[in-house]
Amino acid sequence: MTWFLPGLLLCAMAQAVLLGPLSVWGIRPDLFLLLVFLVSQRVSPEAATGLGFLIGLCQDGLSGGPLGLHAFSDSLVGFLAARLSHHMYTDKPLALFWLLLGGSAAAGGITLALLAFFLGPRLVLPALFRVILPEALYTAAVGVLILCLPQIRAALTRST
């Protein structure tokens, strides 16, 4: 896990600076959540919870939202992803896509619920269609591309 801190820093820089031009209708993939998934596939659920908390805290520090908002959802998602990764074939791109999509949508749902609880009621449908679902789809697609890069490369080599 020596790569965790450099990975977190890289994630922070990419999310704040590099992903700007890649945004579609103002939505960017959530690299912090991808890091949570990456970590959760390699460590125990306890460690995934703690590291998810740290990742979320860092994301909150770099955002305008309250500190703890993403720490809450990321620690929960980290825990669940670590538990599920032992039961699912997460080396299969399609399974990974659904896991990422579900995880990202769940994290979005938790964030919306917490925002509504702490900052007053939010409109659910606009949040669902303008933020949660587009972000989940984009994150899942980018996540499959990044996490399955070795498999994609191997498949391309075999085909040529």
Add this chain to the structure above:
Amino acid sequence: MSLLLRLLARYRRAVILTTALVLSFLLMTLQVRHESGVVTFTRQALLFVVSPFIKVTSATIRGVTGTWRDYVDLRALREENKRLQLETTTLKRRLEQLQDQALETQRLERLLAMRQASRAEFLTARVVGKDATNWFKTILLDRGSLEGIRRNQSVLAPDGLVGRVVEVTPSSARVQLLTDPVSAVGGLIQRTRVTGIVSGNLGAGARVRYLPLMADVAVGDEVLTSGMGGVFPKGILIGRITSVERKSGALFQEATLQSAVDLSRLEEVLILTNLDVREGFESGAGSQP
């Protein structure tokens, strides 16, 4: 004691998960109820650690983009010597670059003109980063408290209001855009002098809320800052009304607002460092942006 330790060891997963969730919840509660020193310190420390890297990355990207552009130009020029038919393409590329530079100069000239026309004091800053989530709309600037930036200072662009400073470290500052869902700006419809609250609308620009039901509000009306609330000076252009909604049974009407500034393409901004909020821009020497 040993029983407690055994219980903790047995249910360590649940204990760790619960601790993380409760800690997060506590952190949020602390911030919502009042400004907590611990939370402010944590946020500033995080920003302080990460913002130099973000600034370096942003500067590196600008440098690499420039070098890459120069490299591409050089290649194009070499090829131009070999094949004259590429001349038009190269010239077009060069023209695009010049247009870019001209636009940048124009932007900076407008910022300078605005700065000179007003009695207020401005500080120019470059945008180096965006919010790390899709939920909030904030930007990171390359200047901080060492240059005189303080919390709640207004941030403007030549076309109008951008937002306000919400967080400051010695070398960087975070600005909450007016489209942020937690942002609220006192607005005034210029034509009819009706007041409302301009606030962000999740992923869909901004809305003017709490407009009196019988008030005269029409599409195309310009909305300015009202100066109420003590944060933004009066008379800064916020945007234009694009639609008006009057729901039956509602106490107020609402309107959607198109921001005067394209907030997704901000590169440089002005920070209002010294202006009496009561003085405002409308009463100034024609300094409305």
